[in-house]
Amino acid sequence: MTTFRTEPSEVPAWDFWRGVKQQAHQFADVVNAHGGDATIVYLPDEDIHGNDHFMFQDLNNAVIADHMAAWLVSHKL
Numbered sequence: 243m244t245t246f247r248t249e250p251s252e253v254p255a256w257d258f259w260r261g262v263k264q265q266a267h268q269f270a271d272v273v274n275a276h277g278g279d280a281t282i283v284y285l286p287d288e289d290i291h292g293n294d295h296f297m298f299q300d301l302n303n304a305v306i307a308d309h310m311a312a313w314l315v316s317h318k319l
Contacts, residue, residue: 279317283309 251257263284270280285293290305297306 281313283313 248260251260263282266282270282273280285291285297285306288309290302290309292302293300293306297303300306
C-alpha cells in the first residue's frame, strides 16, 4: 500500500517529494519508451521502512543492498 502523497499539499517538504516522485516516474516512462529498462522502487511498497536519501548509511543498508542485488540478478546484470 503506497502511503506517498499524490495530491498537492500545503506542507512544502511533502509537496517537494511528491513532485520528485512524479518526475521520477515521468523519467522512467521516457526511458522505457525508448527501449530502456528503468524501474521506480518506493521502498515502503517493498516493506522497507525508515530510509532517507542516503540509503547506504542507514542501519538497514544490507536490506537495501540485497534488494538492489536481486534486481540486478533478475535483469541478468
